[in-house]
Amino acid sequence: MSVFPKYTSSDLEGLPDVEGTRYEIIGGDLFVSKQPSWEHQFTSTELLRALQNWSHESGLGWANQAPGLIFAEDDDVAPDLIWMRSDRINDALDDAGHLRAAPDLVVEILSPGTTNERRDREFKLKLYSRQGVQEYWIVDSRLRSVQVYRRGTLALELTCTLLDDDTLRSPLLPGFSCPLEALWWTGKRRGRPGS
Numbered sequence: 001m002s003v004f005p006k007y008t009s010s011d012l013e014g015l016p017d018v019e020g021t022r023y024e025i026i027g028g029d030l031f032v033s034k035q036p037s038w039e040h041q042f043t044s045t046e047l048l049r050a051l052q053n054w055s056h057e058s059g060l061g062w063a064n065q066a067p068g069l070i071f072a073e074d075d076d077v078a079p080d081l082i083w084m085r086s087d088r089i090n091d092a093l094d095d096a097g098h099l100r101a102a103p104d105l106v107v108e109i110l111s112p113g114t115t116n117e118r119r120d121r122e123f124k125l126k127l128y129s130r131q132g133v134q135e136y137w138i139v140d141s142r143l144r145s146v147q148v149y150r151r152g153t154l155a156l157e158l159t160c161t162l163l164d165d166d167t168l169r170s171p172l173l174p175g176f177s178c179p180l181e182a183l184w185w186t187g188k189r190r191g192r193p194g195s
Helices: 038-058 086-092 114-131
Strands: 021-026 029-034 061-065 069-072 075-077 081-085 105-109 135-140 145-151 156-162
Touching: 021 114, 029 114, 038 061, 038 081, 038 105, 061 086, 075 114, 081 086, 105 114, 114 135, 114 156
Parallel strands: 105 135
Antiparallel strands: 021 029, 021 075, 061 081, 069 075, 081 105, 135 145, 145 156
16 A cells, blocks of 8 residues: 555646746656756757757647646646647647647656656656557757657557667658757857757
């Protein structure tokens, strides 16, 4: 018997609204994390830009950053990025604008700390696998790598680990490509914004 309380989405309303704090619930367990770092957000923004540019050009879907994703009252998370096919998005959104269905692609960018890594590598991997996510990318800015999980017969399975010199591609996103080296903060300006 668990001595820890199980949380639901309604409990999130009663938690303190502390700037820079993110609350997520997986299987009724509460996960609390701090506001992401500059490097984390830089990687997130660059990958979002690549996904949005491809989505606008292809017209096949939509990418968004940190949307509310509520699978059930005890599974309420905010992934770093998602992508969903255009023909699925309207039916997936509830009246409050939260996703209630599995996105086609979920991206989590690791934050420092063993608790954060375990949440993304274990708990969220199992959650997204159970819910029918087709592809899951775990981005590690520190190691400059991306682990790509794709839907197998029953679950998400690790299909490859891409490193700094590799290019990110996906069968879900025909024609999409993003060199990994473009995702990492170097402290150097890489041209004008939008170029």
